[in-house]
Amino acid sequence: MTMTQTISKPAVTDERVGRRNPLQKLLGRPEVGALVGAIVLFIFFAAVSQTFTQPNAFATVLYGSSTIGIMAVGVSLLMIGGEFDLSTGVAVISSALTASMFSWYFSMNVWIGVILALVVSLSIGFINGWILMKTKLPSFIVTLATFLMLTGLNLGLTRMIGGGVSSPSISNMDGYESAQAIFSSSVNIGGVDVKNTVFIWIALVAIASWVLLRTKVGNWIFAVGGDANAARAVGVPVKATKIGLFMAVGFCGWILGMHNLFAFDAVQSGEGVGNEFLYIIAAVIGGCLLTGGYGSAVGGAIGAFIFGMANKGIVYAQWNPDWFKFFLGLMLLLATIVNLIVKRRADSSKG
Amino acid sequence: MDAKQIDQQELLRDETDPLTHTPVHLLSLDSVGKHYGNIVALTDVTMAVDNGRVTCVLGDNGAGKSTLIKIIAGLHQHDEGVLHIMGEERKFGSPRDALDAGIATVYQDLAVVPLMPIWRNFFLGSELTTGFGPFKRMDVQAMKDITKKELADMGIDLRDVEQPIGQLSGGERQCVAIARAVYFGAKVLILDEPTAALGVKQSGVVLRYILQARDRGLGVIFITHNPHHAFPVGDRFLLLKRGRSIGYYDKKDITLDELTAQMAGGAELAELAHELEQLGGHGDVVKQVQAEVAGVTDSTADTGRAPQ
Numbered sequence: 001m002t003m004t005q006t007i008s009k010p011a012v013t014d015e016r017v018g019r020r021n022p023l024q025k026l027l028g029r030p031e032v033g034a035l036v037g038a039i040v041l042f043i044f045f046a047a048v049s050q051t052f053t054q055p056n057a058f059a060t061v062l063y064g065s066s067t068i069g070i071m072a073v074g075v076s077l078l079m080i081g082g083e084f085d086l087s088t089g090v091a092v093i094s095s096a097l098t099a100s101m102f103s104w105y106f107s108m109n110v111w112i113g114v115i116l117a118l119v120v121s122l123s124i125g126f127i128n129g130w131i132l133m134k135t136k137l138p139s140f141i142v143t144l145a146t147f148l149m150l151t152g153l154n155l156g157l158t159r160m161i162g163g164g165v166s167s168p169s170i171s172n173m174d175g176y177e178s179a180q181a182i183f184s185s186s187v188n189i190g191g192v193d194v195k196n197t198v199f200i201w202i203a204l205v206a207i208a209s210w211v212l213l214r215t216k217v218g219n220w221i222f223a224v225g226g227d228a229n230a231a232r233a234v235g236v237p238v239k240a241t242k243i244g245l246f247m248a249v250g251f252c253g254w255i256l257g258m259h260n261l262f263a264f265d266a267v268q269s270g271e272g273v274g275n276e277f278l279y280i281i282a283a284v285i286g287g288c289l290l291t292g293g294y295g296s297a298v299g300g301a302i303g304a305f306i307f308g309m310a311n312k313g314i315v316y317a318q319w320n321p322d323w324f325k326f327f328l329g330l331m332l333l334l335a336t337i338v339n340l341i342v343k344r345r346a347d348s349s350k351g
Numbered sequence: 352m353d354a355k356q357i358d359q360q361e362l363l364r365d366e367t368d369p370l371t372h373t374p375v376h377l378l379s380l381d382s383v384g385k386h387y388g389n390i391v392a393l394t395d396v397t398m399a400v401d402n403g404r405v406t407c408v409l410g411d412n413g414a415g416k417s418t419l420i421k422i423i424a425g426l427h428q429h430d431e432g433v434l435h436i437m438g439e440e441r442k443f444g445s446p447r448d449a450l451d452a453g454i455a456t457v458y459q460d461l462a463v464v465p466l467m468p469i470w471r472n473f474f475l476g477s478e479l480t481t482g483f484g485p486f487k488r489m490d491v492q493a494m495k496d497i498t499k500k501e502l503a504d505m506g507i508d509l510r511d512v513e514q515p516i517g518q519l520s521g522g523e524r525q526c527v528a529i530a531r532a533v534y535f536g537a538k539v540l541i542l543d544e545p546t547a548a549l550g551v552k553q554s555g556v557v558l559r560y561i562l563q564a565r566d567r568g569l570g571v572i573f574i575t576h577n578p579h580h581a582f583p584v585g586d587r588f589l590l591l592k593r594g595r596s597i598g599y600y601d602k603k604d605i606t607l608d609e610l611t612a613q614m615a616g617g618a619e620l621a622e623l624a625h626e627l628e629q630l631g632g633h634g635d636v637v638k639q640v641q642a643e644v645a646g647v648t649d650s651t652a653d654t655g656r657a658p659q
Contacts, residue, residue, distance in 0.1 A: 214489055214491065218489075219467075219471055219474075219478055222464065222466070222467050223471075223475050223476075226464035226465065226467055227464045227465065230463055231475065234475050234476035289466075293467070
């Protein structure tokens with residue numbers, strides 16, 4: 001091909017390279033505000049309470065964190081993908097109720113109920129995502145509707161089948177022991193009993209981080225949350241990605257639901273209401289942007305850890321737990337403000 | 352689609368490129384028209400795009416520029432006339448068809464995700480992967496290296512591919528979008544008003560990248576309403592007004608002044624000069640405009656709209 005004229009290329013080396021030093025890069029990470037908050041909170045509770053830093057007490061804090069953190073993994077991913085889910089709190093209970101009621105009613109091996117609960121949890125996620133994509137309504141409305149419907153179903157079906165407000169005990173049924181070993185057991189580490197949900201939580205965070213940062217699905221999650229139209233224009237399967245995210249939340253809900261069931265042996269059908277906000281709060285404290293496109297799985301985990309510390313720390317400091325919600329609100333406000341400031345400062349390195 | 356195909360003799364038709372005398376255009380429109388219901392959006396538009404050439408489409412708001420690019424990009428289908436891609440008659444059913452034929456469009460809104468790093472944006476939807484089964488992952492290092500190299504080849508002055516693309520200036524973002532289209536095998540690059548929202552300096556940067564894309568052998572369609580941007584980079588100029596072609600020129604046949612006058616319409620420009628005078632504009636500028644108007648109306652044909 002002929003060229004009418006050659007264009008001189010501008011120099012490609014740039015003296016501005018390297019101006020973002022490692023510290024600024026670290027400060028640019030989404031979870032840094034939460035990390036600072038977590039450290040401050042830890043030092044604070046360690047100072048006011050002698051028991052807080054004891055291994056046993058700390059294992060309890062970690063357990064409390066894990067029950068929020070397992071859900072926060074899914075909710076964080078979903079929030080990065082630009083949506084949120086108000087039905088998570090009761091969906092956890094729906095999953096637990098499905099497993100226990102089915103096994104009890106048909107007198108079957110508990111594991112069949114557990115598998116059915118997984119199907120139900122994934123289906124709830126799929127239905128949430130599918131309705132959202134079909135109607136293009138805000139996720140607030142769609143998941144608020146499923147929240148209300150699931151709340152009603154939990155109460156109604158439990159009374160209809162079991163005749164009470166709580167599911168019947170399944171502790172003497174086949175498979176209960178093995179299921180309990182998987183979903184609710186303890187591991188003894190150096191004389192301290194650590195609940196296995198802590199390890200499930202850590203594993204989930206690791207997997208979610210890997211997916212988010214190192215796979216193309218992760219790239220798509222950031223893209224559909226950041227700008228769904230742009231993502232669609234370059235060939236990202238937006239609908240499949242978002243529906244998949246709701247199903248991932250469903251999967252996390254199944255794990256927590258099974259833990260709730262096997263930690264005792266019965267589930268209260270009215271439980272779970274309000275918990276969805278705890279998961280969302282953990283994700284937001286962890287630096288996930290409410291509007292989508294920004295955040296990390298590790299951030300959600302730190303958010304859950306802050307929650308766990310505040311929750312148990314108040315008890316160890318021998319304060320009245322009535323104050324817990326106040327602290328939680330204050331923490332949410334402070335964490336989001338810190339996030340905002342840190343993010344602005346880090347981003348202004350553009351110059 | 353391979354660049355070599357353009358040279359294959361069996362694809363040729365009887366046309367020749369008036370600039371290079373190479374046969375067959377990369378893309379050509381012949382009397383293309385489009386109407387939405389009873390509203391005529393475009394009639395009788397003829398233009399050609401060749402590799403290594405820039406075809407500018409000029410026109411004011413509502414001239415039919417958008418309709419024209421939507422036809423070429425596969426968003427709409429034309430009702431009249433013929434669209435040839437490398438001598439073959441085509442009608443695109445979807446943007447995917449157009450992309451598969453090597454036609455990439457860089458829209459004004461750019462299709463980038465502001466909060467994502469440059470390299471993630473560059474490969475979004477076409478990520479490189481490595482590994483198998485559940486361990487299939489993105490080849491992050493390769494993607495970063497390619498992004499860096501492709502942008503450097505386009506002469507894009509880049510700080511860090513990890514930077515969120517939203518931190519780049521509008522001009523730089525345009526350039527990343529252009530580089531992406533080039534890397535993913537575009538043969539024809541459509542740029543929809545890339546300089547519309549940019550300052551003087553940034554516009555200059557984008558114009559430079561248009562020439563870079565041209566020098567890499569792409570056929571470029573540059574949509575703009577600014578003749579000062581079009582003239583320095585264009586090889587051919589199609590002027591649209593109210594859905595009609597009001598002129599189609601090779602660069603050797605037209606000057607910037609004539610182009611400007613054609614765009615605005617001689618009569619309207621005269622009116623503008625008069626208005627400026629009334630508002631107490633600088634006398635010498637007004638005189639210059641008047642002189643230009645006089646010169647243009649003498650040398651070129653009627654501009655398509657009767658003087659009021």
